[in-house]
Amino acid sequence: MAAGGTGERRGLAPSLPLAAERRRFPRPRAAWRGGMAGERAAGLVRELHRAGGGNLPPFRAEGLRQALEEMRALYERNQADVSEAKSGRTDLIFLIRFRHCCLLRNQRCVLAYLYDRLLRIRALRWEYGSVLPNTIHFHMSAEEVEWFNRYKKSLATYMRSVGGEEGLDLTQDIKPPKSLYIEVRCLRDYGEFEIDDGTTVLLKKNSQVPMTRECGPFSSFPFTLMTSPAYPSFAAHLSSCACGSLHMLQAVCLAQDCSSALPDLVPQCSRHTAPQSWLCAATNPVCLGLKEGLSVFLCSTFYPAGNASI
Amino acid sequence: MAAASGEGTEGDSDGGSEELVLTPAQLIRSLEQAWLNEKFAPELLESKPEIIECVVEQLDHMEANLKRAKRGDLKVSIHRMEIERIRYVLSSYLRCRLVKIEKFFPHVLEKEKSRAEGDPSILSPEEFAFAKEYMANTETYLRNVALKHMPPNLQKVSLLKSVPKPNLDSFVFLRVLERQENILVEPETDEQREYTIDLEEGSQHLIRYKTIAPLVASGAVQLI
Numbered sequence: 001m002a003a004g005g006t007g008e009r010r011g012l013a014p015s016l017p018l019a020a021e022r023r024r025f026p027r028p029r030a031a032w033r034g035g036m037a038g039e040r041a042a043g044l045v046r047e048l049h050r051a052g053g054g055n056l057p058p059f060r061a062e063g064l065r066q067a068l069e070e071m072r073a074l075y076e077r078n079q080a081d082v083s084e085a086k087s088g089r090t091d092l093i094f095l096i097r098f099r100h101c102c103l104l105r106n107q108r109c110v111l112a113y114l115y116d117r118l119l120r121i122r123a124l125r126w127e128y129g130s131v132l133p134n135t136i137h138f139h140m141s142a143e144e145v146e147w148f149n150r151y152k153k154s155l156a157t158y159m160r161s162v163g164g165e166e167g168l169d170l171t172q173d174i175k176p177p178k179s180l181y182i183e184v185r186c187l188r189d190y191g192e193f194e195i196d197d198g199t200t201v202l203l204k205k206n207s208q209v210p211m212t213r214e215c216g217p218f219s220s221f222p223f224t225l226m227t228s229p230a231y232p233s234f235a236a237h238l239s240s241c242a243c244g245s246l247h248m249l250q251a252v253c254l255a256q257d258c259s260s261a262l263p264d265l266v267p268q269c270s271r272h273t274a275p276q277s278w279l280c281a282a283t284n285p286v287c288l289g290l291k292e293g294l295s296v297f298l299c300s301t302f303y304p305a306g307n308a309s310i
Numbered sequence: 311m312a313a314a315s316g317e318g319t320e321g322d323s324d325g326g327s328e329e330l331v332l333t334p335a336q337l338i339r340s341l342e343q344a345w346l347n348e349k350f351a352p353e354l355l356e357s358k359p360e361i362i363e364c365v366v367e368q369l370d371h372m373e374a375n376l377k378r379a380k381r382g383d384l385k386v387s388i389h390r391m392e393i394e395r396i397r398y399v400l401s402s403y404l405r406c407r408l409v410k411i412e413k414f415f416p417h418v419l420e421k422e423k424s425r426a427e428g429d430p431s432i433l434s435p436e437e438f439a440f441a442k443e444y445m446a447n448t449e450t451y452l453r454n455v456a457l458k459h460m461p462p463n464l465q466k467v468s469l470l471k472s473v474p475k476p477n478l479d480s481f482v483f484l485r486v487l488e489r490q491e492n493i494l495v496e497p498e499t500d501e502q503r504e505y506t507i508d509l510e511e512g513s514q515h516l517i518r519y520k521t522i523a524p525l526v527a528s529g530a531v532q533l534i
Contacts, residue, residue, distance in 0.1 A: 068459045075461035107464050110456050111472070118448065122412065147451045154443040161436040162404060163366045170408070173401040177394040 037102040041067040041109035048116055056120045059141040071106050074099045121148050126171055337364050345403040347526055350533040352519055353476040354410045354418055357434040365400055369393060411441050414476050416469040478520040485514045488530040494521050
């Protein structure tokens, strides 16, 4: 029978002196509810890793908070045990060391998660330009947005400082130039238009005009590009800016009786369905011709970044 | 290159403080060499502010000349194409440097801080400012979002140790421009003797970057 007379006997409970056992070898209470240490932090990293291809999944503020909470709890337990170990309980040293390893691992996972997101956000600046699509914006936390704005600013300062008075926009010219001219097809009768080098061009409906990529500032005269075969019923009013990049002002539905202009950021004509996947057209940070907010989205098959051609 | 010098631009395009006077053709060639070296080297190479300045000046000259030229001239389109190409090379070169600066920012800044007085700088002043801002930005972000909330003994993290270093042992292709002797391929270990080779002019090799890094800096080899 059990030694230790103060064992609790509850009816048919086993006769081992469990309470006495517990007093002699107190089981370290887990500082976290359910699950191994470091699981939440590792989960954050795993999710980010799964969203490959440079995508930015939503910011897991809750997961981050829980990982930090876990670290705090581990540290507190360690603090308590360190003072106990100093007063003689040397068997706790292994536990303290284990908790410290957990803390280090959590720190590493959390920092890796945050840093990798920063790298993806940085890549977005180079891909999409200064104004990020709203869908991506929603996935960023407020501090990430702040980081992005500061990065944009320091990049713009650098680009302005290199290459002469107006600066050299490094986000353009990503691919070697293949041809000098872009074919632009007019969808509306416009009349005569004078290009930068003095030649005048007659813009009639359905005429195609080759233009160089730097046609000078004609932001007030939108030209439309023909849609790609994939989306024949929509056209975009594209306007070229002083910087040479193209911005989309408006999408237009080309269905027979429609030609309703679609407000920007809503590529969906109410009567005729529009393509769902639109990617942002590049915006130039030193662009002076158009307001930043006017950049909208274009389907990637619509025009390849840089050179728009039919 | 040939077209550039034929359009009546200035024969010498130095920025005024150079010892060498380069023709436009030579300038573009040195830009292309610097571009290729930067692309294939695993670490950030010396900055070449003179080349960049001269190229930018050259581009402005060419644009100004084109504005004055007769319209419809065939030369105009060819020169415009040339301008676009040069601008692409310059952009690509600067972009490559920026990518490397951002990737290895603690190491780049550390190297710049600890370089001796006479050594050439790997960062131009603008790049240095950019690198410092990037580092400050990232540090502030990490501190405010995570480190501030961590236990006191974990609140400092050494970016120098956590951010990976450039891998100087990676292999690169090179073409030899000036003959070199006794280049170390494998260092002496307990099992093998030192293995050195001579590099003949015009030959091409695949070799670890670490040993030939000084040759790239001096222009004796060209990475391809």
